[in-house]
Structure formats: structure tokens, C-alpha cells
Amino acid sequence: MIGRTEAGMTEVDRRVVPTRTRVWRAESSSVLVATVVLVLLIGVLRPAFLTFGQLKDVLNGSVYVALLAAGMAFLLAMREIDLSVGAMFGLSLISTALLMRDGFDPWLSCLAGIALGALLGLANALVVRHIAIPAFVATLATMQLYRGLAVALGDGQQVTGLPLEHSFFSVLGGDFLGLPVSVWILVVVTAGLTVVLRWTPFGYRVRSIGSNPDAAAFSGISIPRTRLYVLVLVGAVAGLAGVLGLAFFTSGDPNIGVGFELQAIAAAVIGGTPLRGGVATVVGAVFGAVLLGVVSSGLVYFSIPANWSSFATGLVVLLAVGVDSALRRRQRARESMLGL
Structure with missing residues (x-):
């Protein structure tokens, strides 16, 4: 008789896990390889793309979706989806900007923006728990609520008049060791969330x-x-992304973050986090966001209209899902050969 171990896993499950882990690692590394190949390919055709300044801009522009994708990996691992992450990003950014404009200390406003993101995530959780509806449906509704609130708070206009001379903007919006501070923060968050997901x-x-x-x-x-x-974790990460976005853009746009939720999901899937749940890779999700950033920037270099960006993103997602499907078929065949 097969014995059951912790969290309901059987001995068969434990033999299957190493196979799944190898598949997960293959998916995670493949997106990095694909990104490098795409960068080199664009660079061969458009050498200016390989300049350090351009590559730094691609990284910096990918930070916000990458942070959202890192949090989304946790949800996808549970077979859940949060469609409000882009709206939480925008509302946190706008709220932080309003606090600064009204005279609050920028660093305290920064903490308030992150806390607001966590509270918005908590609101999502309470809606899911007490109304007893899937997170997908609940966050579809709260996405509209948060987006509408951001527009209302900003009166439909950009929030300007911020204390740009404050250290908040020079530090979080500046560079450190040649890279944007936001990129270093992304590295730290990615490492921390990876440890939490895999070893706690x-x-x-x-x-x-x-x-x-x-x-x-x-x-x-x-x-x-x-x-x-x-x-709550996803909300806090979205709040952090919003604060970093404000430090970079130096103003609050009520429409910022539109479509970020779909990009975050796409980045996580491209990076090797399957929609079926059970496994996830934070690092892969971040690499997936960078890949989408490279695709978007590459279109500009080839003078392709920005309207085609969504088409290109969808094509990349289809390819990633196709690869994931092929890997799963290979995994099932291997398990069948092992008699599992």
C-alpha cells in the first residue's frame, strides 16, 4: 500500500516531483536563452540595440511588469489569477503622488503606497472568501473599482507638482553601479520571493x-x-511597483498600468509557471517580463507600429504555451515508462 506523507503527497508523488522539477527548470532556463537569442538577433539587424544605454532602458522598463509577474507566480502556483494587479499598481502610484503633492514626506508616502497595495490585496482576499467566488471573478470586479478610483482621485488628469528635488526621486529613480536602482530592487525581491516559494x-x-x-x-x-x-503579498508587490514607477516617471498618470495584469500573467506563463498549478518559478516570471520588454522595444527599432505590440505578445504566449504542452506530454510519457 502506498504511504501518504506530509501535505497529502504519496510516495508516487515524491517520485514524480523530481521529474516535474527538471521540466520546470528547463522551462525557466529556456526563456533566458530565448531572451539572449532575441537580443542578439535584433542587435545583428539593428546594432544600436546592443548599446548599454538601450539595454538598460529595456531592463528598467520591464521592472514593473516583472514585479507583478513575480507575485503572479504565487497565484498561478495555486491555480488562481489576480486581474487587478495593474489597477493596484496604478492606484498605489496615484495615491503616493497625491500624498507627496499635499505635503507629506515622500519616504512616508512611499511606505503608505506599499501598505495601500497590501490593503487592496487584502480587500481582494476578503471578497473571495466572504462572497465565495473565484479570485478570477472577484479581481475582475475590483480591477474596475481600483481603476475607477485612481481616475477619480486624480480627477482624470496627471498628478504633478511633486517635490522632485527630494532624495526619494534621486535615490529610487537613480542608478547604482551602472544600473537603475529599481533593477537592483527587482533582483532583491526576486531572490526573496524565490526563497519563500521554494524553501519555506x-x-x-x-x-x-x-x-x-x-x-x-x-x-x-x-x-x-x-x-x-x-x-496580500501580490498587493504589496504591486504597491512597491507603483512606488518605483512614480520615482521613475515623476508624475502620476491615472491610466498607467492598463494591461499590466495580462502582461504579468503572460510573463509568468512564458517563464515556465503553468496554469495547471503545483509548480512555479519567480525567476522565470521575471525573465518572461524582460523577454516581453525586448519584444516591445524590438518592434520600435523595426519601425513597427505600437499597435502590433499586443499581437507580438500574444504570439510569444502561444509559443510558450505550445512549448509547455510539449514538455507536459514528454513528462507524461516518461512517467508512463516508469510505471507511475
């Missing part, structure tokens, strides 16, 4: 729920509580 009990619970919700619940894991923590 919380990350284990997240992956267990996505792998087998019934077994996870049977083993004593609280799915509602874990979902709440993840949604």
Missing part, C-alpha cells in the same frame, strides 16, 4: 494547494488562509 513552509503550502487541493486540505492546510496571504 508557506511556499510548500502554496505549491501543495495547486498540485492537489483536496490532498492539501485533507492534510490540514488552510486553503482560504493561504490564499489570503498570497493575495
